[in-house]
Amino acid sequence: MPEGAYPVTMSMIVPIKGEFEKAIPVLETLQAAGFEAYFVGGSVRDALLGKSVNDVDIATSAFPEEIKKLFNKTVDVGIEHGTVMVLLEGESYEVTTFRTESTYQDYRRPDSVTFVRSLEEDLKRRDLTINAFAMDNEGRIQDFFDGEKDLKQQIIRAVGKPEERFNEDALRMMRAVRFASQLGFHLEADTFYAIVVNAHLLENIAVERIQVEFVKMAMGDYLLQGMEALFTTNLYQYCPGLKHGKLALRRFSLIPAKLKKERHVWALLLYFLGIQNPKEGQAILRHWRLSNKIISDSVQLLELILYRHHLPLNHYIVYRYTPTLIWEAEELLEVIKLPSDKQTAAKLINTIPILERDEIDIDGKAIMNVVNARGGRWLGEAIAMAEKAVVLGAVENDQQAILNWLQKYKYI
Template sequence: MFVYMMKRVPITGEFKKALPVLKKIQAAGFEAYFVGGSVRDALLEKPVNDVDIATSAFPQEIKKLFKKTVDVGIEHGTVMVLMEGESYEVTTFRTESTYQDFRRPDSVTFVRSLKEDLKRRDLTINAFAMNEMGEIKDFFGGEQDLYDKVIRAVGKAEERFHEDALRMMRAVRFAAQLGFDLEADTFYAIVVNAHLLKNIATERIRIEFVKMAMGKHLMQGMTGFIESNLYKYCPGLAQAEENLEQFAKIEKPINKERHVWVLLLYYLRIQNEKEARAFLKHWKLSNQLIKESTELHQLFLHRLLYDHTNATVYRYKKDLALDSETLLEQIGKTGDKNAVEQIDKNLPIHSRDELAINGKIILEEAERPGGKWLGLALEAAEKAVVTGELANDTTEILAYLKDKHYIS
């Protein structure tokens, strides 16, 4: 038996925009509800950016109801409905069979029961359903858990974690994001089943780890992550308990993913760029994020010892230089973003393209074939202009290159 919560959610914003989809399904004789994180966030009076809809209608029935649909996961009951310039994922109520790999169900069965559908969800605070009037159906005590600020698995925690071992990471992630505590039985089930995380793709673990690290209540999430031994089944962290305890003490919220990785590298005491790159690659980061993170890591380590100069701001660019100041503040030191802004403002050039000479001009003046020397000459001129040794003037730069014997 479900319990209607006393509190109603105002049907505004994303809910209001999606309401025509809900009503059209209901008008055809089916049940339809807003479900999942959007309902939880609305109850917590947090911003709702997108909504998911669950229905008793089967996928083919949804496809007949709407003119424009996309089969985004039809084998699992999900159809994307395109309506009035928006897209909405509509998923049929379903039950799932046993899980042989701790990741995916062996089979999915479509059902007409909302309760049966919500029983398979991970946490009580994610198992709400809301109708078109903003009334909340709560089968599993999620309202009380929101009030008590508790993370609790739906039903038997061990069963939920055997269905999808990533749910253990989701539990500690929500603890970090919401500032909630792990309920005792849920925490115990994570401790017992932490080893199952090794069955989960690193990419999926990484997403949850980053969300946890960027949560406003990092210590609460990291405490569960460490004490449950989940960390032992994450790339490169098996022997890093004390390092992670230091990482957990970061007080200011982390706002960028590359900051997560640089701070983690710092607390793991990884300084070598090659070692840092290997660690990040083990976590399956994109090449671009590895590049950004390793560059920022090297700049941050430099900044721990030295102030910024024209050369560092020019080389790493203003964004990374400002990031290095933010990272200093994250570890309790004093950053100086104003200094970065001032240096950047006063740089004579911001890229080699702005240099008053180029390879063609140098070749014409040198009257010799190009070669490795030409690149070295441009590099020398660039460095001299950036550091203020030279004005960014063609005649002055050519005279400098002659003096340095790059050209005769």
């Protein structure tokens, strides 16, 4: 990553604007009552990097019940962990009490949390130095772990002892490589080594949580950097279906364009894994605990990519897979440096006679009236042939024209 790619604000006051400005009344209310209150975490990191901030998290020395007394509308979203949602002026803000955490028995959750009044003690439990910032209502930065220095040097470093952080929550290892992909930073040596040693702990983490980090990594601006970290730390071996997929992942890592949709990630992952059978692709994606919609769309994109290796598009393929997936498949062909034909795709999409079965001007009742016969398998086959003929332009989408066509070719 080029030096100076991010305009890091070093030891300066960050301008209070946008989402920070909206949330200032929350901080001021807490401070007026004698409590400390700060913006924390990723929003502060992004502000220091000059990136847009979409939401903010607030940490305070006030305990949950004390927070609730100060605001008219609150929701207990995680009060056992110190988090209260404050509803103010049409916005919602998660406000969390400073806390420390006990030992972790399952590499996922602390056995207990203890509320404290110390900001530094709270920030000690954060995963990475670049996520352990706090910022007050005037934009002044609190940085106990040299996070700003690591931002400037483009380093991903665990807070404190890396092995302790990863034994507390093994998902933090995936977060580290995800940030390598999103920011283009590299893993600090001790942090890297601790991930290599503890990569197996990822087996204790719910697949759904791993999946979220994998997708974010795969859609990062610096995919090659993130994937290289995934390989060299051996974390990939503990991701569903990837234990023997290092070569496929290396090919995936060379994708030259930033992926925009989650289904693109899974479709190309299946493609580089060499999956030819849709059912096999579905089985792999089910292991990742994906939604049925994502699985269906991803596998259909894979089918289209494989189809387009050998055959051109036609109206029936557009009809079967929907215009949206057709267009995205052509884009993915470009991404993986295979011949695509967006011009033909656009023409077919714009001229297709129907897009859904219920648009066809024929039904089973009309056909049975003509042949004076009861329904059966033959009827479904006749409607299917009529549907295909209309889509391909072999017959006009008109009831009488379709009936004549079915009789002419002896489908009824």
